[in-house]
Amino acid sequence: MTKLKHSTILLLAFILFSGTDVFGQDGYRMWLKYDKISDDQLLEQYRSQIHQIQIATDTPTLEAAEKELLDGLSGLLDTEIENRSELNRSSVVAGTPANSETIAALGLEDDLRQLGDEGYLIRHTEHNGNAHIIIAANEDIGVLYGVFGLLRKIQTNTGLDGISYETAPKVQFRVVNHWDNLDRLVERGYAGLSLWEWGTLPEYKHPRYIDYARINASIGINAAAINNVNADPLILTDQFLEKVEVLADIFRPYGIQMFLSINFHSPVRIGGLDTADPLDPGVIEFWADKADEIYERIPDFGGFLVKADSEGQPGPHGYGRDHAQGANVLADALEPHGGVVFWRAFVYDPEQDDRFREAYDEFVPLDGKFKDNVILQVKNGPIDFQPREPFSPLFGALPETNTMIELQVTQEYFGFNLHLAYQGPLFTEVLNEDTYAKGEGSTVAKVVDGSVFDYELTGMAGVINPGTDRNWTGHPFVQSSWYAYGRLAWDHTLSAEEIADEWIRMTFTNNNEFIDPVTEIMMESREAGVNYRNPLGLTHLYAQGHHYGPAPWHSESSRPDWTSAYYHKADDYGIGFDRTETGSNAVEQYHEPVASVFRDLDKIPEDYLLWFHHVSWDHEMESGRTLWEELVHKYYEGVEQVRWMQEQWNEMEGLIDDERFEHVKALLKIQERDAVRWRDSCVLYFQTHSGMEIPEQYEQPEHDLQHYIDLEHIIYVPDPWYN
Template identity: 50%
Template sequence: MQNFRVYIILFLLFPLMIFADDGSKLWLRFPNVKKGISADKIISKGKNPTLDIAKNELTDLWQGQAVELRTETALKNLKDGYTIKSTSDKITISSSKEIGLLYGVYHILRLQETKSNLENLNITEKPSYDVRILNHWDNLDGTIERGYAGHSLWKWEDLPGKISPRYKEYARANASIGINSVVLNNVNASPNMLRRDYLEKVKILADIFRPYGIKVYLSVNFSSPKVLDGLENSDPLNKNVQNWWKGKASEIYKLIPDFGGFLVKANSEGQPGPQDYGRTHADGANMMADALKPYNGIVMWRAFVYSPSNEDRAKQAYLEFVPLDGKFRDNVIIQIKNGPIDFQPREAFNPLFGALKKTPEMVEFQITQEYLGFSNHVVFLAPLFKENLDSDTYSYGKGSTIAKLTDGTLMKNKITAISAVANIGEDTNWTGHHFAQANWYAFGRLAWNHDLSSEQIADEWIKMTFTDNQDFVKPVTEMMLSSRETAVDYMMPLGLHHIFASGHHYGPEPWGDYKNGRPDWSPVYYHKADANGVGFDRTKTGSNAVSLYFPPLNETYGNIKTTPENLILWFHHVPWNYKMKDGKTLWEELSYKYDSGVKNVRDYQKIWDKLKTYVDEDRFTFVQSKLKIQEKDAVWWKDACLLYFQTFSKMPIPNDIEKPVHELEDLKKIKLNMGHHN
């Protein structure tokens, strides 16, 4: 009888109990769904592995009316998009492809989970980009360059014999947000990736991913012909080398008929490339493009190049690629980092966008937080992605945004693409921080539809990952939407950039001056602090990087009065006592920005502490402990930067700002031992 009472009490309390959640289900939790609709309520013709997945998702999770899945050739112009129409008795999802039907199923499941209105649906979705791709910087030994969520998902030593269940879970998560391509390995590629035994392992992954609409790509090492098969060199104009790549392409496509193509990092940071033989990027890319052409494969050639030179690093990709415009094959696409330096918390957009008039361009974002506190800091990246995609380059007049340049609106490219460096590892929660999952989600959603707002993406993700209770959703949305600006404030406000600790990029080192290395690996190269002021002069009196931008931006950025203040130190060397728009001096503005960053992180701690009742204990305490680290790091950044820059400004830190808790000399002694650069 006693036990029976306990069961009754538990039963009555059940709705209030929040069970442990380890984050492994990502945004596909569906905590309130016990069973979906019966199979007889799903109307569809034909049999196909992708269609089977769509039906299984409905029978497992869909709680609404009957669903009809229809393939219609008339919808071809939607590519792998779909339409969703509801009547009183059913919802009809139509697409020209089975993968479009699966995407449509994930769409209605998202609507169900976010408690959206499911009546009178009349939706048409067409992806913004053809290729929506995650770049994994995973190495063959299981390590991940710039990976902060444990070892690689890919267990090369186990394949092809042993298959991890996470491969399918990974594919499903990507399909649920429309990601349709994946580069499996690091751009600093090992030639061994193209060995037959590894290609057979890759085939297994390709077979698992295929029903989820995901194509596999590989990063390749330019020296592969010489290293793997002893050719005399890897010169792209050498017939033997050309034939080697053709043979390799043939071998790959026999194993993987829908293989996507190659990603190449060449002649950058010590990687081999065509310039080793006096050839151009176009020579190298075209050789590979010719090998892939018969199979409809593409080459994504990275524009992240900067040789040791006296030229401003922000100009180098532009100077190297613009003279080659029009010389690339039509199945080559130039992959360009969003900014001209390197995935900084804030950068001016890369001037190469729009400068290539005859060559397709694609954006490369970084989801993994190499420069944003690794997997310790809450930094929602949708605002960063949007800031870049919505930037107007003026390359075809007003309204020539990076989104429109890369999605085929302004340039009729044969193929359009968008990429981001993944933050995924084998940690149970996939990304090392529960909130870092939102950045994977945000990239997928924007790759599918770059018109979505950061707010809508945050709202969806919170409701699917945590709860749809507005008392939780509202404050967490506000925290997420402000978090990127907060990180900029406590790290590098007003256009400061790359003043990170060397090598691992975790924490501040504005005093870093690596006399024996390359100048452009030193923070002092980027901030140029002296008794007069701080900032990198990229105007006509400096490196003249402003001249690479189209009018009117060249004038806007070239004039200190019209440069947006959030980029003022990116383009100008600004006097410490320069009057900002709000009347403060530059030194005061800098001080208040750093202080504001610290205060905001403390506010996040307070917000999160109040939300304990809405979150399971595991995730609540995990995020709480990460916010403690973020708060300590924010103070570390503020103290290090203000104390260091004060040695030049000789001005007092304003009285109403919390005084530094560290000594500059103690901060200079901090040495962390971590990974290296990409």
């Protein structure tokens, strides 16, 4: 390759494909920000260790790896880097024993064997008189992951002298879910329109599709379900499948398998049948033929994601069949092609006395009845992505059914694109909970990765919902939750704090004057969001429909579990949902000793108190305050935490670019406004039940309760699904 040709390609990559912020530091590049290293001493050290690269380019994945490595190193080291066939200087050598003579000569087979198809190692080693950085893997996709891994080390200013690092994913399917509709509106999406331009596909392939693939591959994501789980059957028609095929082609070099959400009534809606009964021969034939058709277009198609018999979506119950029968007809159709079914366990019956119980009561009796290529996709908690939930009792209850966890990045219950609410602590909190399914140490993470029950298939799913906003996620810090999800899907042993540190360094700066306080902000932000919304185990106090603002007074709906009163049960005596033996007894769904802790008023952690107990207003809390006083204290604490976050952020001026600094500063002002509204709405409403005063040391609400009730359906950001 001539220098001119290479420079031209780098320029085009700079403008189009690397997503460089040509309009300023607007966040488009996410954490793939390959700017010159600011530490001169470290820069010279890296330059002395890396003069060139050596990597084969005989597959699309290796071509992508070469391009990323050249772009990344050229930008970070601020020097021209070339791919050379001869190693005459210190280099980065990337490849497999099959496509790299250098790596084959190092005898790494034993080390690589334990890393599987996607793992990789990075070593600083001597070869033929020169010191090289080696990126080695068994397969090409592992090489690409290793390239991103090395660039991450450099971006975070990690020294490479003597480096010996190896890693492999802990779960097989690391999936991102999109709730994108075919009209390009995104359900629970707060960052613009859908990324998928159906009107211009398949002819026009937007460069953003490549950047999307790069972003996901950089954190080890290997599957994407690109359409809403409330699925339109048209996604399975020729007019859309030819568009999906193009996206699959773009994603493939980056190791991302295409999945589609399907509508269970597709045999009726687009197949001309009069039934979707999973045991009907015509329906069985429809799904088998449809699978054949898809695999003819997309040979590595991953499979189907299904929401059935939930929130009005059709499913097998409409034909007197169970979830296993519904999932298995799809699994049979996909099995000859190696495809899988992700079957969501998000179900709840309007006749059920306690929505908390529904998924467990419905799926546990079916354990062992699902085919081996079905994975039950279970939300982290038993209700619906709330700011804090106990872990779903389904984790640890299905020894014979592959089970994966579903987490939410898009901030449906955390202030949309206006609030700073890093989800890393929420994700690690649930993953590290002990189910005691097979004794102590049976954490949710170990259930999900197959360690507890030896599942055939393992996975994690994250609902991400990015859009056409320049920074992909609306709020700059929602990017951090996307990053955290991917890193934890790869390695659930990481801590939320170390992930935050990585993300800050890669996205903003390696300056510790910025990193330390912003890490504190991020780690505090989730708890603040809990405190000014749903402290002490309260849940689902949102205005129905948009889920943005508070409505604890909401008590009438087409079904009781779509009201706030259903969950908080506030009355003159106290507050909270009794899920012990004197109530719904949902606590029985947990293994011991978890069940005993949750059912005991003296043992239960106060974070979960009102999830499981209806507690009197004058109940004495650990602080010595009464429940009413503690509830008020928590609501006010949440507001003060946001004000502290504002103060901390304001001190960051001058340490990063003005554009992102001012953006976040403004958003934190909005968050304070909303936190006060939440606090005053909830405290004033619950006061109508407790009959107790707000202690005089707290600032008193500016308005009366009716003022806040009148605001219930006034929201400050558009939710396209709701509107």
